[in-house]
Amino acid sequence: MPPIYLDYNATTPVDPSVAETMQPYIAMHYGNPSSMHVYGRAAKAAVEEARVRVADLLGCAPAEIIFTSGGSESNNTVLKGVVYTHRHKGDHLITSAVEHPAIIAPCRVLEQQGIRVTYLPVDRTGMVDPDDVRQAITPHTILISIMHANNEVGTIQPIAEISRIARQHGVLMHTDAAQSVGKIPTLVDELGVDFLSVAGHKVYAPKGIGALYMRSGLALEPLIHGAGHEFGRRAGTENVIFDVGLGKACEIAKADLSRYQREVRQLRDVLWQELYKRLGDRLVLNGHPEQRLPNTLHVNFRGVIGAELLEKLPELAASTGSACHAGEVALSSVLKAMQVLPELGMGAVRFSLGRYTTPEEIERAVELIERVY
Numbered sequence: 001m002p003p004i005y006l007d008y009n010a011t012t013p014v015d016p017s018v019a020e021t022m023q024p025y026i027a028m029h030y031g032n033p034s035s036m037h038v039y040g041r042a043a044k045a046a047v048e049e050a051r052v053r054v055a056d057l058l059g060c061a062p063a064e065i066i067f068t069s070g071g072s073e074s075n076n077t078v079l080k081g082v083v084y085t086h087r088h089k090g091d092h093l094i095t096s097a098v099e100h101p102a103i104i105a106p107c108r109v110l111e112q113q114g115i116r117v118t119y120l121p122v123d124r125t126g127m128v129d130p131d132d133v134r135q136a137i138t139p140h141t142i143l144i145s146i147m148h149a150n151n152e153v154g155t156i157q158p159i160a161e162i163s164r165i166a167r168q169h170g171v172l173m174h175t176d177a178a179q180s181v182g183k184i185p186t187l188v189d190e191l192g193v194d195f196l197s198v199a200g201h202k203v204y205a206p207k208g209i210g211a212l213y214m215r216s217g218l219a220l221e222p223l224i225h226g227a228g229h230e231f232g233r234r235a236g237t238e239n240v241i242f243d244v245g246l247g248k249a250c251e252i253a254k255a256d257l258s259r260y261q262r263e264v265r266q267l268r269d270v271l272w273q274e275l276y277k278r279l280g281d282r283l284v285l286n287g288h289p290e291q292r293l294p295n296t297l298h299v300n301f302r303g304v305i306g307a308e309l310l311e312k313l314p315e316l317a318a319s320t321g322s323a324c325h326a327g328e329v330a331l332s333s334v335l336k337a338m339q340v341l342p343e344l345g346m347g348a349v350r351f352s353l354g355r356y357t358t359p360e361e362i363e364r365a366v367e368l369i370e371r372v373y
C-alpha cells in the first residue's frame with residue numbers, strides 16, 4: 001500500500017486529465033506562439049484557450065490573466081511592480097504576519113530599498129481584523145496584500161471587507177490565493193481585489209506554472225522585461241505545455257468546486273471527529289473553527305514534537321508546524337503570530353486532504369495515529 005497522502009497544501013498530484021491535455025503540446029504542437037505559421041498559430045490558440053479557462057474560474061476577462069511561473073512569481077510581480085510603478089505616490093505597504101514567505105521575503109527586500117511595510121497581527125484563529133487594516137492605512141499606502149487562505153492553518157481572511165476598505169482609501173488590493181483557488185470560491189469581483197495570485201501545483205497542474213489576475217486598466221512595471229509576451233506584462237516565450245495544463249486544471253476545479261467543498265470537508269471533519277473521539281483533549285485544533293479551508297486540519301498533539309510523531313508514521317505523508325534545530329523546537333511564524341504556546345505548537349501537524357482522499361484512507365490514518373501517539 002502506498003503511504004497515505006495528506007499533504008495537498010504542500011502540493012497536489014497532476015490530475016490525469018491535465019497530463020493528457022498537455023501531452024500533444026510536448027511533441028506535436030511545439031510551435032512558438034509568436035510565429036505566424038500554422039505551428040505557431042496552434043500553440044497561440046492553445047495558450048489563449050487556457051487563458052479563458054483560468055479566467056472562467058476567477059470570473060474575470062481573459063485579458064486580465066497573465067501566466068507566470070507560479071505563486072511566488074505572481075506575488076513578487078505585484079509587490080515589486082506596484083512599488084516600481086507607484087512609488088511617487090507613496091512608500092507604504094500593508095500585509096499580515098501570517099503570509100507565505102513568497103510575500104514576506106519580497107517585502108523584506110523592499111524594506112531594504114526604503115519601503116515601509118506594516119505586518120498586521122492576527123487573532124488566535126489566524127484572522128486579520130479589517131479594523132486594523134483601516135487603522136494602518138496612511139496617505140502613503142500604495143498596496144494592501146493579504147492572503148486569501150493560510151497555507152498552514154487554513155484560516156480564510158475577510159478579503160471582501162478588506163478590499164472595500166482599500167477601495168474607500170484609493171489603495172490597491174492584492175490577495176495571494178495560492179491555497180484557496182479550487183478549494184473555495186475565488187471570484188475576483190466578489191473578493192473585490194485588483195490582483196490575485198494563483199499557484200498551479202496546488203490545483204492539480206504541474207509545479208512551475210501559475211497565473212496573476214490583474215484588473216483591467218491597471219498598469220504595472222513587469223518583473224521580467226523582454227519581448228511583448230503576456231500583453232507586455234511578463235516577457236518570455238510562453239510555457240505552452242504548462243499553460244495548457246493550468247487551463248485544464250482550472251476548468252476541472254470550476255466543475256468540481258461544489259463537490260470538493262462538500263465531500264472533502266466531510267472527510268476532513270470525520271478525520272477530526274474520529275481523532276477527537278479517541279484522543280480527546282490531548283488534541284488542540286488550530287485555525288478558525290468555521291472560516292477555514294475545507295481540506296485543512298491543523299492540530300497540536302500535546303506532549304510530543306510534531307516531526308517526531310510523523311517520523312513514527314511512515315505510512316502517512318503530512319506536514320509539521322514546527323521545526324527542530326539542534327534539539328530546539330521553533331514554531332512556524334504563523335503559529336507564533338497566532339500566539340500558540342510553544343509547548344502546544346511543538347506538537348503541530350497539518351493534515352491537508354484533496355481530490356483523491358478516500359474514506360478508507362481517513363479511517364486508516366486515524367488508526368495509525370492512535371497506535372503511535
Ligand SMILES: Cc1ncc(COP(=O)(O)O)c(C=O)c1O
Nearest residue numbers: 070071072100102151178179199
Ligand atoms: C500561500 C502560498 N503562497 C505562495 C506559494 C508559492 O507558490 P509557488 O510554489 O507556485 O511559487 C505557496 C506555495 O507553497 C503558498 O502556499
